Amino acid sequence: MIYAILSVKKNPGKLNALLAGIKGLSGVGLYAVSVNKITLAVCDMNKAEIIADKSCAIEYAGIIETLAQQFTLLPVQYGSVMESTDTIKKMLERNYAEIQQNLLKVENKFEFGLKVFCDSEKLMTELEDANETVQKSGSEIKNSVFREYVNQKLKEHRREEMLLSYVDSIIAEFTRLLTHLNTINKIKKMASAKNIIDAVFLLKKNKKDEMVQAVKDFQSKYPRLNFILTGPWPPYNFVDFTLK
Amino acid sequence: MHDNIIDRSKDITILELLDRVLTKGVILTGDIVISVADIDLVYLGVKLMLCSVETMEQLKMGNPVPKK
Numbered sequence: 313m314i315y316a317i318l319s320v321k322k323n324p325g326k327l328n329a330l331l332a333g334i335k336g337l338s339g340v341g342l343y344a345v346s347v348n349k350i351t352l353a354v355c356d357m358n359k360a361e362i363i364a365d366k367s368c369a370i371e372y373a374g375i376i377e378t379l380a381q382q383f384t385l386l387p388v389q390y391g392s393v394m395e396s397t398d399t400i401k402k403m404l405e406r407n408y409a410e411i412q413q414n415l416l417k418v419e420n421k422f423e424f425g426l427k428v429f430c431d432s433e434k435l436m437t438e439l440e441d442a443n444e445t446v447q448k449s450g451s452e453i454k455n456s457v458f459r460e461y462v463n464q465k466l467k468e469h470r471r472e473e474m475l476l477s478y479v480d481s482i483i484a485e486f487t488r489l490l491t492h493l494n495t496i497n498k499i500k501k502m503a504s505a506k507n508i509i510d511a512v513f514l515l516k517k518n519k520k521d522e523m524v525q526a527v528k529d530f531q532s533k534y535p536r537l538n539f540i541l542t543g544p545w546p547p548y549n550f551v552d553f554t555l556k
Numbered sequence: 557m558h559d560n561i562i563d564r565s566k567d568i569t570i571l572e573l574l575d576r577v578l579t580k581g582v583i584l585t586g587d588i589v590i591s592v593a594d595i596d597l598v599y600l601g602v603k604l605m606l607c608s609v610e611t612m613e614q615l616k617m618g619n620p621v622p623k624k
Contacts, residue, residue, distance in 0.1 A: 317582060366574065369573075369574055369577050369578060370570065370573060370574070372577060373574075373576070373577040376577070386581070386582050387576070387577070387580075387581040387582065388581050388582040389577070389578070389579070389580065389581040389582060389584075390577045390581075392582070392583070392584040393584075394584065403584075425572055540568060542568065542569060542572045545573075545576060548576035548577070548580035549576070549580050551580070551581055551582050553582075554583055555582060555583065555584050
């Protein structure tokens with residue numbers, strides 16, 4: 313089983329010492345498999361022993377977190393296994409350039425997650441009350457069931473557009489706020505009816521306090537929205553390649 | 557919201573962690589052997605439901621999960 317791909321530029325002995333002190337899933341020892349300056353943290357695993365439950369996944373993530381505190385790494389998705397160290401080395405050789413580039417991108421950085429929740433129906437109603445165009449759209453076409461249906465759909469469409477426009481403005485404002493932190497952002501709008509923004513940010517480790525303050529300031533400006541900031545995390549969302 | 561803006565509530569953290577470790581990170585195509593059919597995810601009241609439940613369903617059906 314593979315836990316993470318690490319950059320070990322100097323002192324590979326430090327990684328070996330760290331791995332010697334960590335137990336993998338089912339208490340199995342961890343070790344390193346390396347090609348040049350890229351190392352995988354792995355453990356031997358009988359496939360039949362892999363248990364798909366929450367506690368194993370959490371334990372696995374905890375091991376990655378321990379490694380991430382001391383090394384630049386790319387976390388590997390839970391349940392990733394390869395047959396042998398030879399297979400691993402061949403895979404590393406095939407993908408060396410992409411992995412190295414990605415490791416450089418995340419060096420000395422970590423990830424924060426930000427989710428913004430609201431009652432979107434209530435918000436749409438508030439936006440609608442402030443927007444005459446949407447209010448008028450209900451009375452444009454009259455006098456038949458079909459036309460009422462079209463009216464209704466038109467009104468719903470405009471309400472949704474209004475909400476999306478509002479979300480876009482929030483995102484634009486927040487990303488402007490973060491410009492000085494040089495974050496790399498990945499933002500999803502309307503992940504669900506209540507989750508209007510689902511974002512992850514990659515930033516330098518020494519910018520953590522500024523990130524937190526930026527979100528605090530933003531929260532106080534938008535008290536109707538519920539901000540959930542989590543992190544710091546290893547860069548799970550900033551893996552830019554698929555291994556071949 | 558909260559004075560402590562980084563949400564430390566255990567349930568939210570666990571959900572965020574599971575979402576990352578189960579659906580993000582480096583993917584070995586063709587080599588994932590774990591079935592995640594029985595992961596028990598926490599539903600946090602009426603205000604939050606993280607997208608991992610849908611992602612879990614996708615994984616159960618063997619569908620690729622679109623990345624962010």
